[in-house]
Structure formats: structure tokens, C-alpha cells
Amino acid sequence: MQKRATAEDVARAAGVSRATVSRAFTPSAYVAEKTRAKIKEAADKLGYRRNALARALIKNESDLVAIVTGQIKNMYDARVFDALTSRLQESQKWGLLVHANDDEVDRLLNEAMSYPVQAVIVRSGSVDAKTIAQCGRLGVPLILTGTEYSEFEADSVCCDNALGARMAVETLVQRGAKRIAYLGGAPNLYSDMSRFKGFSEAMEQYGLTPAFIARGDFTFESGLEIGKKMLSGPDRPDAVFCCNDAMAIGMLNAASKFAGLSVPDDVAVIGFDDIPMAAWPCFELTTISNPVEPTVNAICEVLEHRLEFPESPRQTVRIKPKLMRRLTA
Amino acid sequence: MQKRATAEDVARAAGVSRATVSRAFTPSAYVAEKTRAKIKEAADKLGYRRNALARALIKNESDLVAIVTGQIKNMYDARVFDALTSRLQESQKWGLLVHANDDEVDRLLNEAMSYPVQAVIVRSGSVDAKTIAQCGRLGVPLILTGTEYSEFEADSVCCDNALGARMAVETLVQRGAKRIAYLGGAPNLYSDMSRFKGFSEAMEQYGLTPAFIARGDFTFESGLEIGKKMLSGPDRPDAVFCCNDAMAIGMLNAASKFAGLSVPDDVAVIGFDDIPMAAWPCFELTTISNPVEPTVNAICEVLEHRLEFPESPRQTVRIKPKLMRRLTA
DNA sequence: TTGTAAGCGTTATCAC
DNA sequence: GTGATAACGCTTACAA
Numbered sequence: 080m081q082k083r084a085t086a087e088d089v090a091r092a093a094g095v096s097r098a099t100v101s102r103a104f105t106p107s108a109y110v111a112e113k114t115r116a117k118i119k120e121a122a123d124k125l126g127y128r129r130n131a132l133a134r135a136l137i138k139n140e141s142d143l144v145a146i147v148t149g150q151i152k153n154m155y156d157a158r159v160f161d162a163l164t165s166r167l168q169e170s171q172k173w174g175l176l177v178h179a180n181d182d183e184v185d186r187l188l189n190e191a192m193s194y195p196v197q198a199v200i201v202r203s204g205s206v207d208a209k210t211i212a213q214c215g216r217l218g219v220p221l222i223l224t225g226t227e228y229s230e231f232e233a234d235s236v237c238c239d240n241a242l243g244a245r246m247a248v249e250t251l252v253q254r255g256a257k258r259i260a261y262l263g264g265a266p267n268l269y270s271d272m273s274r275f276k277g278f279s280e281a282m283e284q285y286g287l288t289p290a291f292i293a294r295g296d297f298t299f300e301s302g303l304e305i306g307k308k309m310l311s312g313p314d315r316p317d318a319v320f321c322c323n324d325a326m327a328i329g330m331l332n333a334a335s336k337f338a339g340l341s342v343p344d345d346v347a348v349i350g351f352d353d354i355p356m357a358a359w360p361c362f363e364l365t366t367i368s369n370p371v372e373p374t375v376n377a378i379c380e381v382l383e384h385r386l387e388f389p390e391s392p393r394q395t396v397r398i399k400p401k402l403m404r405r406l407t408a
Numbered sequence: 409m410q411k412r413a414t415a416e417d418v419a420r421a422a423g424v425s426r427a428t429v430s431r432a433f434t435p436s437a438y439v440a441e442k443t444r445a446k447i448k449e450a451a452d453k454l455g456y457r458r459n460a461l462a463r464a465l466i467k468n469e470s471d472l473v474a475i476v477t478g479q480i481k482n483m484y485d486a487r488v489f490d491a492l493t494s495r496l497q498e499s500q501k502w503g504l505l506v507h508a509n510d511d512e513v514d515r516l517l518n519e520a521m522s523y524p525v526q527a528v529i530v531r532s533g534s535v536d537a538k539t540i541a542q543c544g545r546l547g548v549p550l551i552l553t554g555t556e557y558s559e560f561e562a563d564s565v566c567c568d569n570a571l572g573a574r575m576a577v578e579t580l581v582q583r584g585a586k587r588i589a590y591l592g593g594a595p596n597l598y599s600d601m602s603r604f605k606g607f608s609e610a611m612e613q614y615g616l617t618p619a620f621i622a623r624g625d626f627t628f629e630s631g632l633e634i635g636k637k638m639l640s641g642p643d644r645p646d647a648v649f650c651c652n653d654a655m656a657i658g659m660l661n662a663a664s665k666f667a668g669l670s671v672p673d674d675v676a677v678i679g680f681d682d683i684p685m686a687a688w689p690c691f692e693l694t695t696i697s698n699p700v701e702p703t704v705n706a707i708c709e710v711l712e713h714r715l716e717f718p719e720s721p722r723q724t725v726r727i728k729p730k731l732m733r734r735l736t737a
Numbered sequence: 738t739t740g741t742a743a744g745c746g747t748t749a750t751c752a753c
Numbered sequence: 754g755t756g757a758t759a760a761c762g763c764t765t766a767c768a769a
Contacts (some may be wrong), residue, residue, distance in 0.1 A: 084545075084549065086764095095739075096739070096741080097762085098740060098763095099765055101763065109739090111739085126541075126545030126546060131523045132461045132464050132465050132761095134744085135745095135768095136459075136462055136746065137745045137765085138760085138762050138764070141461065146505070151487075152707055154483060154486070156486075157479075157480050164507040165479075165507045168507055168516070171505075171755090173520065174503065174505035175502055175504060176505050178490070178493040191479060192457050193457045194460045194461065194502070195461040212455075213455055217455060218412065284422060299685070323765075332688060335690075337689075360666075361660075361661050415748095424756085426746085426747085426748095427748080427756060427758095430746095430747065430749095431748095431755085438754060439754070459745090460747095461746080461747085462746035462748085463747055464747090465763090466746085466748045466760070467749095468761070485764060586748050668739095
């Protein structure tokens with residue numbers, strides 16, 4: 080493993096000084112075109128690349144952004160992640176990946192902070208007060224997405240979950256549902272809390288009480304298992320609001336393959352997110368769209384704004400959900 | 409945005425020298441326990457974290473590993489990515505994300521190489537000779553996964569695609585299929601090439617010629633669209649080998665929802681990868697398992713080995729695929 | 738237009 | 754045990 084060529088090596092090869100090499104790689108700097116060409120050639124020959132570490136050190140700004148993500152269990156997470164990293168790269172930022180389960184977020188984020196990142200984007204999971212304080216101490220902006228904590232000094236971008244849940248209940252009520260069930264995720268997650276809140280409010284508004292309240296883990300499998308139980312009894316619900324599409328599709332399977340019920344006539348099902356799979360002919364899932372593109376755009380805008388105006392007041396961007404009416408409700 | 413606290417700041421606060429602060433954070437170094445405690449306290453108060461950039465610079469080794477990935481279109485990619493990043497973190501490495509479409513891999517990889525990474529793991533996409541040479545020049549080991557290039561100096565970890573494809577054909581032939589179709593992806597991708605090779609060899613061995621050869625883009629949608637056409641004519645195939653599960657499930661939908669065919673009696677379908685979805689009750693897709701866990705384990709082992717023995721001969725690890733017999737073939 | 742020299746925040750080396 | 758001091762590879766005044 081030979082060593083990386085340094086600016087010194089290139090300088091020697093091109094017969095110039097280290098400073099001139101640096102200038103040759105700085106588009107705005109004054110260098111004779113001829114010199115620049117000579118240096119680039121030498122650099123090419125040596126396989127020289129500016130060392131981003133040394134560069135960041137002296138310029139006191141790296142182009143790293145930490146991206147904290149939990150386990151990617153479903154296509155919604157995958158799509159957000161995909162779009163986000165892709166967009167960051169377009170703005171010349173590199174994503175430093177912090178893959179953490181909810182209970183490790185703090186430890187890992189703290190470790191990652193030894194890299195002087197421009198910002199930390201937290202997708203899912205929860206981040207505790209101490210960690211947020213740490214980010215503040217290091218002058219690192221924190222952007223939460225998929226969660227929202229009013230107590231803390233952090234920007235956030237999040238679907239208006241409560242509104243989405245209310246839209247779902249409304250849709251179910253309008254088609255005559257009386258016994259509506261709720262299928263959520265772990266109740267310490269913001270996405271469960273906020274959707275449950277919207278669900279409860281809407282139910283109350285219509286004078287209904289939930290037929291069931293169950294919580295899975297946002298996977299197909301949990302939707303299927305809970306669905307099997309929930310739909311088998313005589314007191315089964317006539318509609319189910321599921322907190323994400325994966326669980327909704329599990330519920331669909333439970334209904335048709337196990338409970339022998341037809342959807343939506345026996346039981347209506349509505350999901351949340353609108354992953355591509357929801358539109359597949361075999362599912363045609365009615366769902367609340369949690370649009371990826373606007374979310375990622377908002378994250379990037381908030382980020383740019385924060386970097387430009389570090390002292391500006393914190394922002395909370397709520398993304399509007401949208402009803403995607405298909406065949407299951 | 410206040411500045412990060414430096415070792416100097418901590419030293420001043422604790423009344424010691426910079427060197428001692430450094431020692432306090434190096435577990436193996438000799439420091440009086442009392443001094444260490446005093447320093448840690450001061451550091452805590454100032455929110456000090458060692459600057460990984462400066463550290464990497466002097467130690468001449470970063471704990472960054474570049475992960476190059478294409479667009480994450482399906483759950484298989486998502487799962488490999490998830491498992492890989494998670495495993496890397498367990499070995500105290502941070503993933504630097506390079507999200508590139510096939511035609512950008514070279515440019516972006518080159519840019520990313522300004523970070524002195526320990527290694528580059530390329531998942532999907534193709535990397536050209538010049539880029540590989542660049543990695544060699546920078547002394548950065550390159551590990552290819554999902555692809556395999558015998559011409560280049562790079563380790564690789566890849567499913568034995570040809571074997572998997574042969575197993576698929578064998579399975580179809582055994583159930584009496586005569587008119588077998590191939591549904592692949594872009595023919596410049598290794599996964600298409602190698603699976604097509606295995607498919608062709610097996611077909612020849614059984615004295616069969618392909619009923620159809622079609623290529624999509626590894627998405628459900630492309631499987632559906634191609635399936636609609638392929639299964640509508642009178643000369644339709646009686647079995648289809650699909651290069652991944654997403655397309656196979658699209659094909660399943662085309663068969664049942666559009667062509668009115670029953671699977672597997674009218675047309676058998678076999679996929680590749682064995683994503684969780686393949687096992688869902690609504691699909692029960694027979695498929696060739698391309699196991700995530702062994703793949704990721706192998707990648708990490710190859711990586712560790714390469715870092716420990718930089719000059720060791722290149723390795724090619726082939727992961728054994730496995731037939732997952734379900735209901736579609 | 739180019740070179741010299743200082744300095745970014747660490748750690749390694751060598752004194753004491 | 755601890756403190757100077759010199760690197761690491763780069764950028765940037767300041768000089769020439």
C-alpha cells in the first residue's frame with residue numbers, strides 16, 4: 080500500500096512550490112494557465128487528490144453531513160433515504176452514515192460528532208436532550224425528519240401526520256364504517272403518536288370509539304399477524320386505519336387469505352405513506368400519501384437556510400399528506 | 409455558531425498541556441487517573457470531542473469506508489445496504505456514502521477519493537478501469553459486490569449467479585416446462601450477464617431454446633409491463649425465469665390480473681434474491697435465494713483481511729444460492 | 738504570478 | 754507522568 084501523493088510531491092514533480100499546487104486546484108486563484116496545466120499533468124501522473132481532511136481542517140468546514148437512520152425495514156424508509164442522499168450529493172455534500180437503532184442513536188451520534196460535520200439529519204429514531212445539547216455545543220445544526228420535538232432547538236420536517244390520520248378516518252366514515260380499528264407502531268415513536276392523535280380526534284369528532292387499538296412494528300409481517308387475530312372474531316372491525324402501507328398490505332392479506340373477508344365490502348383498509356407497492360394491481364391500496372419528494376426538498380431547503388443563517392429561528396415544516404383513493408377504502 | 413472546543417481549550421481549563429489531553433483520550437496511554445478524570449470533566453463541560461479529521465491526518469488512517477451504491481429501487485438492495493452499513497459500524501468504521509447512477513460512478517468515486525478512506529465498497533453499478541487504477545494509486549482497496557470483474561485488481565463478493573440461474577432452469581424443466589422465457593435487466597449489468605449465462609447454458613444442456621428473451625430494469629413495473637405483452641400471445645411461454653423477485657412479482661400480476669392465467673399451471677414463475685416479500689401469502693414466489701447475511705459477512709471478512717494483509721492476492725468469494733421452493737414453480 | 742511561512746487540531750517523540 | 758516540539762497535508766496572508 081503505497082502512500083498517497085501529496086501536494087509536496089506534485090510540487091516537486093512540476094518544479095513549483097506547494098502553494099502553487101494548491102492554487103492550481105482552486106478555480107478562483109491566480110495561476111498562470113501554463114503553470115496550472117503543468118501541475119495538473121504532474122498531479123494526474125501521480126494520482127494526486129487533495130486530501131479532504133487536511134483541507135477541511137484548515138478551512139474549518141467539512142462537506143460532510145451526518146445522516147442518522149434506523150433500520151431500513153420498508154420501501155418508504157428506503158426511498159426517503161435514497162432521495163435524501165442523492166440530493167445532498169447534488170449540493171456537494173457527502174453523507175456520513177450513522178446507522179442506529181433507536182436506543183443507540185445517542186451513543187453513535189456522539190461518536191460521529193468527532194467528525195466536524197456541517198449538520199446532522201436525523202431520519203427516524205429518537206434523539207435525547209443531551210445529544211441535542213451536544214450538537215448545539217459543537218455548533219452543529221440538527222434537522223429532525225419523520226419526528227418533531229417542540230422542546231428542542233432543532234429544525235424539523237415532517238408529514239402532517241395528524242391531518243393524514245384525520246383524512247383517513249373521514250374517508251372510512253364516509254363509506255359508512257362504524258367499527259374502525261387502529262393499527263399503529265411502537266407508541267414511543269412520533270409517527271405512531273401523532274397519527275394516533277389525529278385518529279382519536281377524528282373518531283371523537285364523529286362520535287365513534289375505536290373498535291380495536293393494536294400496535295405492530297411497521298412491517299408487513301406484523302400487519303399480517305395482528306390482522307389474523309383482529310379479523311377472526313365476530314366483533315371484527317369494518318374498517319382499519321394502518322399507520323403505514325406495509326402493515327396495511329399485511330392486513331389485506333390477513334383479510335383475503337386468512338379471514339376470508341372481501342375488501343373493502345367486509346372490511347375497508349387504509350394505509351399511510353403511498354409506497355409504490357400500494358399502487359400495484361394486486362393491492363390497489365387506498366392510502367394517505369406521505370410524499371417523498373416534497374419532504375426531501377424541504378429537508379434540503381431547511382438545511383441550506385440553516386447553514387446560511389445559523390442564528391435564524393428554528394423552522395418546522397409540515398408536509399401536506401394527500402388521499403390516494405384506490406380500491407380498499 | 410460557536411467554535412468547537414479544541415484540546416488546547418481543554419488543556420487550559422484543566423491546567424495541563426495539550427499532550428496530556430491527548431493522552432487522556434487514548435485508553436492505552438500513561439496518565440495519572442486523577443489527571444485523566446480532571447481532563448474528562450473539563451472536556452465534558454466544554455463539549456469537547458476529538459477532531460477526527462486532525463486525528464486521521466496525523467495517524468495517517470481514517471476510519472472511513474466509502475460505500476458506493478446505485479439507486480435503491482427494491483428491497484434487496486435496501487437490505488444489503490442496511491446490513492452492510494450496520495456491520496461496518498460494528499467494526500468502528502464510518503460509511504461515506506456515494507450515491508451514484510451507473511454512469512456517474514467514476515466521477516463521484518473520484519471525488520470521494522479526496523477523503524482518505526480505508527476502502528471502497530462498490531455495491532452494484534460498474535466501475536471502469538481508470539477508476540480502479542486510481543484506487544490502486546491511492547492505495548485504497550476496492551471491494552466489488554454484486555459484480556465481478558476478473559480483469560481488475562479488486563476483491564469481489566458475489567452470488568454464484570450462473571449456478572442460481574441453472575438451478576432455476578432445472579426447477580422449471582423438472583416440472584415439465586418446455587417454453588421457458590428469460591426476463592433480465594440491463595445487459596451491461598453483471599447480474600444480468602451472469603444469470604443469462606447460467607440460463608443459456610442450462611437451456612442448452614436440456615436441449616431447449618428460450619421462448620422469449622426480454623429485459624426490464626429490475627422493478628416490479630417493468631416485470632408487469634413485459635409480462636402483459638409476453639403472456640398475451642398464443643405463443644406465450646409456459647415458464648418464466650425472472651432475474652429478480654420484483655420483476656417476478658410483476659410477472660405474477662401480469663399473469664393473474666391481466667392475462668387471466670393461473671400460476672403455476674398455465675405459466676410457472678421463478679425469481680431471484682428471495683426478498684421477504686417473496687414469502688408473503690399473496691405471492692408465495694418460488695425463487696433463488698441470494699442470501700444477504702452471508703454476502704455481507706463475506707464482504708466484511710474480505711475487507712478485514714485486505715486491511716490486515718494489503719499485499720495478499722485478490723479474493724473472489726462466491727456465495728451459494730439456494731432454491732426456495734414455494735408455489736409459483 | 739509565484740514563493741515563504743504560519744497555522745488548522747491532533748499525535749509521536751523525546752526530554753525532564 | 755507530563756510538557757515542549759515537531760510533524761500530518763493543506764490553505765492563505767504577506768513578500769518578492
